[in-house]
Amino acid sequence: MSNYPEGTVRALLVTDMVTPATRAALQGRLNTSVHEPQFFEPQTYALLQAVAARLIPQPDRAEPIDIVAGVDQRLLEGKADGWRYDAMPPDREAYRLGLGGITQAAEALFQQPFLSLPEAQQDAVLEAVAAGTAPGENWQQLPIARFFEEMLAELTENYYAHPLAQEEIGYVGMADVPGWQHIQPGQLELREPEEVK
Amino acid sequence: MPDEEVLEEGVLNPVKPEIQDPLLQAILEENGTPATAPTGEEQPNPLPNPTDIVDCVVIGTGAGGAPLLARLAMAGLRVVALEAGPRHDARTDYATDEKAQAFLFWNDERLSAGKNPVAFGRNNSGTGVGGSTLHYTAYTPRAHRGDLILHTEFGQGVDWPFGIEELEPYYEELEHFMGISGPTPYPWDPSRRKGYPLAPLPLNGAALLMQKACAQLGIQTSPAANAALSARYYQEGIGWREACTNRGFCQAGCNIGAKASMDVTFLPLAEAHGAEIRADAFVTEIERDAQGSIVAVVYEQYGQTVRQRCKNLFLCAGAVETPRLLMLNELALTSGQVGKHFMAHPGVQVWGTFPEDIRPYKGIPGGLISEDTHRPKDADFAGGYLLQSIGVMPVTFASQMARGRKLWGQALRDYMVNYNHIAGINILGDCLPHEANFLELSDEKDARGLPKPRLHFTAQENEQRMNRHAEKLMRQIWEAAGATDIWAFERYAHVIGTARMGKSGDDAVVNPDGRAFDVPNLYICDNSVFPSALSVNPALTIMALSLRTADKFLAGLKA
Numbered sequence: 001m002s003n004y005p006e007g008t009v010r011a012l013l014v015t016d017m018v019t020p021a022t023r024a025a026l027q028g029r030l031n032t033s034v035h036e037p038q039f040f041e042p043q044t045y046a047l048l049q050a051v052a053a054r055l056i057p058q059p060d061r062a063e064p065i066d067i068v069a070g071v072d073q074r075l076l077e078g079k080a081d082g083w084r085y086d087a088m089p090p091d092r093e094a095y096r097l098g099l100g101g102i103t104q105a106a107e108a109l110f111q112q113p114f115l116s117l118p119e120a121q122q123d124a125v126l127e128a129v130a131a132g133t134a135p136g137e138n139w140q141q142l143p144i145a146r147f148f149e150e151m152l153a154e155l156t157e158n159y160y161a162h163p164l165a166q167e168e169i170g171y172v173g174m175a176d177v178p179g180w181q182h183i184q185p186g187q188l189e190l191r192e193p194e195e196v197k
Numbered sequence: 198m199p200d201e202e203v204l205e206e207g208v209l210n211p212v213k214p215e216i217q218d219p220l221l222q223a224i225l226e227e228n229g230t231p232a233t234a235p236t237g238e239e240q241p242n243p244l245p246n247p248t249d250i251v252d253c254v255v256i257g258t259g260a261g262g263a264p265l266l267a268r269l270a271m272a273g274l275r276v277v278a279l280e281a282g283p284r285h286d287a288r289t290d291y292a293t294d295e296k297a298q299a300f301l302f303w304n305d306e307r308l309s310a311g312k313n314p315v316a317f318g319r320n321n322s323g324t325g326v327g328g329s330t331l332h333y334t335a336y337t338p339r340a341h342r343g344d345l346i347l348h349t350e351f352g353q354g355v356d357w358p359f360g361i362e363e364l365e366p367y368y369e370e371l372e373h374f375m376g377i378s379g380p381t382p383y384p385w386d387p388s389r390r391k392g393y394p395l396a397p398l399p400l401n402g403a404a405l406l407m408q409k410a411c412a413q414l415g416i417q418t419s420p421a422a423n424a425a426l427s428a429r430y431y432q433e434g435i436g437w438r439e440a441c442t443n444r445g446f447c448q449a450g451c452n453i454g455a456k457a458s459m460d461v462t463f464l465p466l467a468e469a470h471g472a473e474i475r476a477d478a479f480v481t482e483i484e485r486d487a488q489g490s491i492v493a494v495v496y497e498q499y500g501q502t503v504r505q506r507c508k509n510l511f512l513c514a515g516a517v518e519t520p521r522l523l524m525l526n527e528l529a530l531t532s533g534q535v536g537k538h539f540m541a542h543p544g545v546q547v548w549g550t551f552p553e554d555i556r557p558y559k560g561i562p563g564g565l566i567s568e569d570t571h572r573p574k575d576a577d578f579a580g581g582y583l584l585q586s587i588g589v590m591p592v593t594f595a596s597q598m599a600r601g602r603k604l605w606g607q608a609l610r611d612y613m614v615n616y617n618h619i620a621g622i623n624i625l626g627d628c629l630p631h632e633a634n635f636l637e638l639s640d641e642k643d644a645r646g647l648p649k650p651r652l653h654f655t656a657q658e659n660e661q662r663m664n665r666h667a668e669k670l671m672r673q674i675w676e677a678a679g680a681t682d683i684w685a686f687e688r689y690a691h692v693i694g695t696a697r698m699g700k701s702g703d704d705a706v707v708n709p710d711g712r713a714f715d716v717p718n719l720y721i722c723d724n725s726v727f728p729s730a731l732s733v734n735p736a737l738t739i740m741a742l743s744l745r746t747a748d749k750f751l752a753g754l755k756a
Binding site: 001002003018019020021022024025026054055056057078079080081082083084085086087123126130148149152153156157159160161166168169170171173174176178179180181183184185186188192195 | 289290291292293294295296297299302303304305306307308309310314315316317318319320322399400401402405406442443444445446452551553554555556558559560590591592595596597598599600603605606607609610611613614616617644651
């Protein structure tokens with residue numbers, strides 16, 4: 001899937017081309033340990049994991065990047081990013097209602113819990129949520145398109161903040177201690193990985 | 198501090214914070230430890246003597262507060278700045294990591310309403326010693342003469358109460374004080390008395406692609422003016438600042454001091470002249486005497502309530518917190534204009550995928566500018582806009598791509614693999630004031646027990662026409678540049694208006710000198726006083742107003 005060699009960011013992180021503050025931020029995300037949900041109930045957390053696995057699928061990774069733990073942690077701490085759509089309830093309530101709505105949609109469309117559905121039908125449920133057409137009474141209290149947008153944006157941010165996802169897209173901007181002298185198109189510095197096609 | 202809780206007789210104190218939301222109460226009980234004081238070398242300032250009266254308190258240390266803080270201190274006044282956020286050492290504390298830098302943003306929740314709800318947080322709102330300049334992109338174009346006389350030119354919007362002549366000397370001073378890099382002569386204003394002190398910064402991939410395509414289409418471009426140094430520069434109060442290393446992280450904090458944020462320019466200058474800056478100081482109350490003059494400011498710091506008496510107050514908290522404080526304290530409200538005419542710059546972006554290897558994380562994001570669209574000949578709208586090339590950091594890009602394109606699943610990952618081949622252009626356009634766009638206090642309380650602000654914003658006909666004009670032009674440019682998979686993202690940047698400046702207290706909150714019509718010793722200086730939005734990035738003009746406000750105040754003292 002990636003057009004870049006593996007290990008690029010990890011190799012740079014241990015060099016002095018990365019500042020200690022940058023290294024600390026990125027290394028922390030590489031240390032994997034299983035996150036026990038603290039805000040979500042275990043069942044709801046499993047549902048969110050399943051939804052995330054379809055929104056950002058990682059079939060190429062033996063160990064998928066955990067993009068859901070950060071959501072649980074953030075909601076537990078009650079943290080915000082500075083704003084919220086006025087039409088949306090507070091974030092904790094939005095996730096509860098939205099995940100409940102996904103459960104309702106799965107039952108209405110396929111008469112089964114989302115977790116029991118094959119991938120194609122899970123995708124069909126999420127397509128209906130993205131399109132704003134999913135059935136479910138919870139959507140009367142929650143603007144469906146805004147919920148999908150907010151959840152997708154948060155999971156996407158969690159994914160691309162991870163050093164392995166940054167390796168995947170050929171991003172090495174964190175190795176900036178020497179600065180960048182070659183910034184024109186096609187001009188790479190030695191520490192920038194070449195694309196392999 | 199029992200002494201400080203005893204109000205003087207006749208002091209009005211309308212703020213009654215309380216927490217009504219049970220969920221919030223629970224959150225506070227679970228995690229409600231207040232910000233702790235810095236440990237080690239950086240000890241909090243000793244609490245002020247409750248009877249001590251300083252000449253001026255300045256609320257906010259961003260582009261509105263910092264320049265005037267320095268000016269007032271240099272005039273020999275006793276000045277204290279109160280900054281809601283913390284003080285950081287950029288060299289050691291800043292990571293080149295978008296998530297880790299989230300502490301730079303004003304993350305208390307604001308409610309965004311209207312048909313085009315405006316994103317806050319990292320989009321436009323900062324906190325910390327230096328305010329939003331800690332994460333501004335440091336685009337520093339000057340406003341044009343026409344920006345200040347929109348009503349005269351078009352019969353729409355409003356004129357500023359003074360002309361560009363009032364700002365020009367301050368623009369000159371700022372460009373030279375901060376070491377702005379830019380083209381001389383400036384192509385769209387060749388008659389300036391002084392050029393930029395430093396040569397422009399180098400052009401990155403997006404800038405060069407835009408330059409070539411615009412040349413084909415007959416659109417004039419130029420390397421942009423930017424408050425990051427293209428060569429090392431001596432800064433009074435701090436010493437040598439080093440040149441920009443093209444790390445492309447301006448919007449998440451510069452860790453080498455090349456970008457002229459307030460923490461490496463005006464604030465050290467102010468401190469060198471005796472100003473005191475108190476960080477982590479969140480102002481809640483502004484106290485007045487029976488005559489309506491301000492006598493003290495009350496703030497929360499490290500879990501304590503502190504009161505600082507003052508002779509004058511400069512409110513420089515930005516176009517959301519400034520009107521929020523005025524409303525909470527029932528201050529300067531007689532014009533009915535506080536919170537009104539909230540404006541946000543149309544900032545449509547157009548993105549494309551190129552065969553070239555661009556690496557959009559290198560170089561200042563907006564290297565190239567065109568102001569040919571300041572007054573487009575074929576415009577069907579009032580005002581105009583400027584064009585800028587854009588590079589982008591990966592998490593910011595992925596996030597807004599997900600919001601804007603709604604790509605998910607394999608399609609999202611397949612698109613993001615092209616990150617190194619993606620470049621953008623965007624606009625920054627004028628926005629007309631409209632009564633449907635305003636700030637109010639909601640019934641929902643935040644963690645401090647204060648009402649969350651709700652901001653209504655709907656792009657009106659003029660903004661929509663401008664967006665269409667700009668999107669069409671930018672698509673043409675990107676097609677000429679060889680882009681494929683071109684898509685547009687409608688967005689609105691900057692927070693402007695809500696405490697407008699004008700000639701009469703009937704329809705404005707502050708007079709042309711920045712003084713509140715209702716309160717003799719209250720000055721407001723930030724983007725909230727802008728009567729119109731301007732067709733350029735606001736930071737340089739906020740700083741110019743800040744110096745001018747200080748000069749007007751000091752002239753009044755001598756008189």
